[in-house]
Amino acid sequence: MAEKERLKNVCVVTSGKGGVGKTTVTANLGAGLAQLGHRVVLVDADTGLRNLDVVLGLENRVVYDSVDVTQGRCDLRQALVRDKRLTGLYLLPAAQRANKSALGPENMEKICAALVEQFDFVLVDSPAGIDHGFRTAIAAAGEAVLVATPDVPSVRDADRAAELLAVMGVPRVRLLVNRAREKMSKRGELMSPKDVAEVLSLELLGIVPEDERVIAACNRGELAVHDYSSPAGRALRAAVWRFLGEPIPEDSQAGRDGLRAFAARLFGRTDRAGAF
Amino acid sequence: MNGGGAEAVTGLFRLFGFFRTGNSARKARERLVVMVFSDRLDITPRALESLKKDMVETVSKHLPIERGGVNVKVENYRDGMRLVAVFPVAWHRALPAGSEKAWSAR
Numbered sequence: 001m002a003e004k005e006r007l008k009n010v011c012v013v014t015s016g017k018g019g020v021g022k023t024t025v026t027a028n029l030g031a032g033l034a035q036l037g038h039r040v041v042l043v044d045a046d047t048g049l050r051n052l053d054v055v056l057g058l059e060n061r062v063v064y065d066s067v068d069v070t071q072g073r074c075d076l077r078q079a080l081v082r083d084k085r086l087t088g089l090y091l092l093p094a095a096q097r098a099n100k101s102a103l104g105p106e107n108m109e110k111i112c113a114a115l116v117e118q119f120d121f122v123l124v125d126s127p128a129g130i131d132h133g134f135r136t137a138i139a140a141a142g143e144a145v146l147v148a149t150p151d152v153p154s155v156r157d158a159d160r161a162a163e164l165l166a167v168m169g170v171p172r173v174r175l176l177v178n179r180a181r182e183k184m185s186k187r188g189e190l191m192s193p194k195d196v197a198e199v200l201s202l203e204l205l206g207i208v209p210e211d212e213r214v215i216a217a218c219n220r221g222e223l224a225v226h227d228y229s230s231p232a233g234r235a236l237r238a239a240v241w242r243f244l245g246e247p248i249p250e251d252s253q254a255g256r257d258g259l260r261a262f263a264a265r266l267f268g269r270t271d272r273a274g275a276f
Numbered sequence: 277m278n279g280g281g282a283e284a285v286t287g288l289f290r291l292f293g294f295f296r297t298g299n300s301a302r303k304a305r306e307r308l309v310v311m312v313f314s315d316r317l318d319i320t321p322r323a324l325e326s327l328k329k330d331m332v333e334t335v336s337k338h339l340p341i342e343r344g345g346v347n348v349k350v351e352n353y354r355d356g357m358r359l360v361a362v363f364p365v366a367w368h369r370a371l372p373a374g375s376e377k378a379w380s381a382r
Contacts, residue, residue, distance in 0.1 A: 151304070152307060152308055156311050156315065159311075159312045159315060160315060185301065188298045188299050188301050188302065189298070189300050189301055190301050191301045195301065195305050199305060199309060199312060201354075201356075
């Protein structure tokens with residue numbers, strides 16, 4: 001099973017445990033890459049519980065989905081939804097009213113093989129769990145971003161997912177620690193991202209601090225990566241650069257806002273120029 | 277410092293032992309390392325306990341050890357996990373200086 005063809009520019013975003021921010025991370029990484037001029041397509045692999053369209057604010061533009069493509073009701077190009085903001089960003093929605101078995105690993109391989117011809121990066125948003133949907137999502141992936149929050153259940157499940165990724169032959173797995181809280185870690189009340197990376201023995205792609213602005217952005221169907229006064233947005237932009245291989249150092253200030261950001265918010269300025 | 281007042285209050289509570297704070301992260305990490313070990317190698321904590329028992333039996337056949345002080349744990353290293361077992365030897369005087377490694381079996 002491990003010898004199947006894996007596509008270099010197909011990256012699966014997965015976690016094991018649900019609710020740690022996979023979909024949000026997928027959307028933001030994709031948008032960050034597209035912002036830098038890459039052509040990116042996001043594939044929602046969560047058949048039956050589609051969410052990526054909502055996080056992107058594209059739920060009203062969905063016409064067809066990946067199951068329609070595999071069952072021949074439309075062609076791949078028709079099913080793609082273009083982002084409202086970035087010209088290089090597209091979404092392949094999941095089917096909302098279909099059985100999970102409607103999309104299998106072979107279908108995913110076919111879809112990804114067609115998409116890498118047209119796009120620089122294909123990001124696949126995996127469903128929670130490690131069963132059929134997970135196996136489908138990772139079928140073609142040449143690399144993986146594993147999302148974990150710094151709590152015990154999430155890290156344990158991430159370890160199971162990491163093991164399966166290794167068994168299934170995904171050659172590269174990088175860790176993104178989501179909802180980090182620097183102050184709590186300093187008090188010794190929360191594992192630090194470094195702890196998490198060490199327990200899992202994985203390379204760190206990014207550390208995204210807990211940030212209410214992510215929720216607010218999601219409410220509006222917008223993305224934190226576009227928000228220059230959001231600490232999480234800033235961390236996500238750094239993760240995008242690292243994803244591309246740039247050695248961006250971990251910003252120890254990433255979790256804090258500081259007086260300047262406070263002042264910026266007070267006076268309604270949201271254009272605080274970050275380093276990225 | 278932000279929220280200094282609240283911190284002073286929790287510090288006061290801590291002084292009286294209302295909250296046991298400050299090392300829950302370490303506890304989390306320790307628990308995780310054990311869980312990850314048992315998940316990866318498919319061995320339960322109970323099986324590990326039984327392994328410890330067997331090791332104590334075996335070692336005490338050859339050396340006088342303090343059974344109560346035996347500690348078997350899993351540690352995570354860069355190159356993988358290690359099972360680390362510590363058996364205190366029941367001997368109450370220190371070895372002569374410079375002989376720390378004299379008793380290693382290779």
